[in-house]
Amino acid sequence: MSAATTPEPRAALTLATACGLVPLLVGSLAFFGWLITTGGIGSEGKPFIMLGIAALGGGPVLFVVGLGALAVARRRGAPARPLVRRALLLFVNLPLAALYFLGLKVAAVQRVEVVNLGDVAIQDVTLVACRSARHEAEELGPGDRLVWRFVPPSEGMLAVSARRSGETLTLEDGCMFFIFMRKDVLVELTADGEWQVTEADGAPWSWIPGR
Numbered sequence: 001m002s003a004a005t006t007p008e009p010r011a012a013l014t015l016a017t018a019c020g021l022v023p024l025l026v027g028s029l030a031f032f033g034w035l036i037t038t039g040g041i042g043s044e045g046k047p048f049i050m051l052g053i054a055a056l057g058g059g060p061v062l063f064v065v066g067l068g069a070l071a072v073a074r075r076r077g078a079p080a081r082p083l084v085r086r087a088l089l090l091f092v093n094l095p096l097a098a099l100y101f102l103g104l105k106v107a108a109v110q111r112v113e114v115v116n117l118g119d120v121a122i123q124d125v126t127l128v129a130c131r132s133a134r135h136e137a138e139e140l141g142p143g144d145r146l147v148w149r150f151v152p153p154s155e156g157m158l159a160v161s162a163r164r165s166g167e168t169l170t171l172e173d174g175c176m177f178f179i180f181m182r183k184d185v186l187v188e189l190t191a192d193g194e195w196q197v198t199e200a201d202g203a204p205w206s207w208i209p210g211r
Contacts, residue, residue, distance in 0.1 A: 009072070015066070016089075019066030019069065019090065020086060020093065022062060023055050023059040023062055027059070027097060028100075030048050030051040030052035031103060034048035039204020039206075040106035040204065041107065056097065066090045067087075105151055108180045109150070109202075110129070110182060110202070111185065112127060112135075112158065113147045113186050114160065114188075114189070115186070115188045116140045116142060118189060120165060121139055121141045122164045122169070123162065123164075124136070124161075125137040125138075125139075125146065126161045127158065129150060129156060130155065152178070156176070156177055157173045157177070158171075158185065158187075159174060174195070175197055183201065184202050185197065
């Protein structure tokens with residue numbers, strides 16, 4: 001009787017390669033497709049969002065299947081180099097998925113712009129949002145503006161205060177912020193000491209510094 005031949009490891013290696021490439025390519029397409037087509041607006045780009053959810057859901061399954069395929073390929077005599085390469089391809093999906101998940105925070109970045117429309121400088125400008133997010137500026141001259149970008153830790157209101165000629169000017173409950181619902185907020189201090197607030201949905205790419 002002839003000895004049983006060991007199956008070739010090629011099929012198992014091919015399966016492991018597919019298990020590493022599919023989530024990498026699909027996840028990258030989902031994230032960059034959403035980012036490029038929407039400019040970071042969480043309420044848009046539904047097809048890419050659903051594709052990303054599918055990648056996150058199927059990725060762990062393919063990771064386990066890929067490791068199993070590598071174990072089979074090793075038993076079938078596959079050399080060390082192709083095994084290591086495919087193992088790296090599988091494991092690179094873990095930090096990449098975490099990076100893309102963190103990248104989704106751009107959909108939560110709020111933009112607040114404060115403008116001094118008066119002809120007198122204001123000092124000790126303080127912005128507080130959602131009780132704990134805070135931004136301060138020592139002085140804002142006539143016509144000057146400051147821009148604050150932040151990710152809200154929770155839902156909450158915006159409050160602004162500043163001093164002008166010894167008088168404290170405060171704004172309470174300027175606007176409401178929600179997580180993953182971006183807003184562009186314009187807060188203007190008029191010459192007569194009144195705060196004016198204008199809200200708009202977050203514009204594409206407004207989370208980028210300098211915009």
